[in-house]
Amino acid sequence: MALLESLAMLFYEFFKIGLFAIGGGLATLPFLNELQVRHDWFTPDDITNMLAISESTPGPLGVNMATYVGFKNCGIIGGVVATLGLIAPSIIIIIIIARFLRKFQDNPYVRYAFYGLRPASAGLIAAAALDIGKVVVFSGTVSFASASAFFGALDLKGILFGVLLLVLTNIKKLKKIHPVFFIAFAAVIGIVFRFGGV
Amino acid sequence: MVLKEILDLFLIFARIGGLTFGGGYAMLPMLQQEMVEKRKWATEEELMDYYAIGQCTPGIIAVNTATFIGHKIKGIVGGIFATLGVVFPSLVIISIISAFIINFATLPVVINAFAGIRVCVCVLVINAVVKLYKSAVVDKLTLVLFLAVGLLMLLTPVSPILLVLLSGAAGLGIQLIKAKGAKK
Numbered sequence: 001m002a003l004l005e006s007l008a009m010l011f012y013e014f015f016k017i018g019l020f021a022i023g024g025g026l027a028t029l030p031f032l033n034e035l036q037v038r039h040d041w042f043t044p045d046d047i048t049n050m051l052a053i054s055e056s057t058p059g060p061l062g063v064n065m066a067t068y069v070g071f072k073n074c075g076i077i078g079g080v081v082a083t084l085g086l087i088a089p090s091i092i093i094i095i096i097i098a099r100f101l102r103k104f105q106d107n108p109y110v111r112y113a114f115y116g117l118r119p120a121s122a123g124l125i126a127a128a129a130l131d132i133g134k135v136v137v138f139s140g141t142v143s144f145a146s147a148s149a150f151f152g153a154l155d156l157k158g159i160l161f162g163v164l165l166l167v168l169t170n171i172k173k174l175k176k177i178h179p180v181f182f183i184a185f186a187a188v189i190g191i192v193f194r195f196g197g198v
Numbered sequence: 199m200v201l202k203e204i205l206d207l208f209l210i211f212a213r214i215g216g217l218t219f220g221g222g223y224a225m226l227p228m229l230q231q232e233m234v235e236k237r238k239w240a241t242e243e244e245l246m247d248y249y250a251i252g253q254c255t256p257g258i259i260a261v262n263t264a265t266f267i268g269h270k271i272k273g274i275v276g277g278i279f280a281t282l283g284v285v286f287p288s289l290v291i292i293s294i295i296s297a298f299i300i301n302f303a304t305l306p307v308v309i310n311a312f313a314g315i316r317v318c319v320c321v322l323v324i325n326a327v328v329k330l331y332k333s334a335v336v337d338k339l340t341l342v343l344f345l346a347v348g349l350l351m352l353l354t355p356v357s358p359i360l361l362v363l364l365s366g367a368a369g370l371g372i373q374l375i376k377a378k379g380a381k382k
Binding site for chain 2: 016018019020021022026027028029030031034037045048049051052053055057058059060062063064067068071072076079080083086087089090091093094095097098101104108109110111112113114115116117118119120121122123124125126127128129130131132133135136158161162165166169170179182183185186187188189190191193194195196197198
């Protein structure tokens with residue numbers, strides 16, 4: 001019974017994400033952050049780890065995260081149920097839209113709504129990016145008590161490496177390199193320089 | 199016969215899902231090759247339409263596009279099986295990786311590797327946000343919406359669902375007022 005309840009909850013939460021995350025790719029990210037706060041299903045670190053895994057394996061972030069969260073909490077069946085929850089709204093909506101494709105695309109009201117939805121989606125993802133950035137820039141808890149406490153919490157290794165990567169990934173010649181190589185490089189740097197502090 | 203066609207749909211999309219790294223846009227060249235050139239299941243224009251709609255409907259682009267093409271070929275059942283096919287490889291791969299992470303997460307080498315990776319992920323997300331920003335923020339009003347939604351999300355516990363609904367309404371309202379103004 002407890003398992004059935006957890007499965008229903010997984011399906012429901014990921015169904016909601018599938019219904020409201022618009023724009024593909026990282027669009028599920030802010031919703032995952034919010035889900036993390038409400039449920040004890042995974043940690044904030046799990047989200048960034050899964051982002052890295054999603055960049056290095058086939059499959060979109062949303063699907064991977066649903067599989068991971070479901071698996072972690074209810075085993076293989078949990079992974080399947082959470083993923084089905086995530087894709088169910090898309091299947092329903094797309095099948096409906098497919099029936100009047102042209103009309104949907106040319107409808108001015110749809111276009112008008114997306115004029116507002118696009119910057120909102122970008123804003124949500126930017127906020128999620130800052131949340132991830134906070135973990136990279138500060139080691140431990142951020143303190144504004146004094147200047148020395150604030151600067152003491154800064155993770156200089158992480159910041160330096162982040163800036164380096166930001167430059168590298170934006171060099172034109174390197175842009176064609178698949179992100180998986182940057183991720184592998186970052187893993188090696190993390191191990192060599194003990195980024196985790198252990 | 200119908201069963202075989204549906205199985206085919208599932209397998210073809212499973213292959214595409216298993217070979218595209220990086221989600222939605224990475225899938226486009228594969229779809230062009232498989233769907234347009236090889237099987238003639240869809241035209242180039244249709245594929246573009248599917249992408250455009252996939253981008254502006256809820257859900258993941260890869261999932262939405264699979265549903266579209268499956269639906270076109272074999273109706274609702276086709277849509278469902280093409281979609282199940284496209285997510286199937288992820289489901290298998292991530293289940294295996296999850297078991298690994300959960301069992302090895304406490305090893306120092308894994309902790310250090312993921313701490314390094316986290317920096318890289320942060321940078322990749324920043325790059326993605328910059329790209330998104332450029333295509334979404336086209337004037338002062340969209341800039342205001344971008345900032346308002348971002349700050350509300352950062353500083354208040356408001357639900358992202360509510361922000362999405364309000365922004366859609368705001369876009370609709372702003373454009374309707376503009377359209378009315380233009381008519382006069």
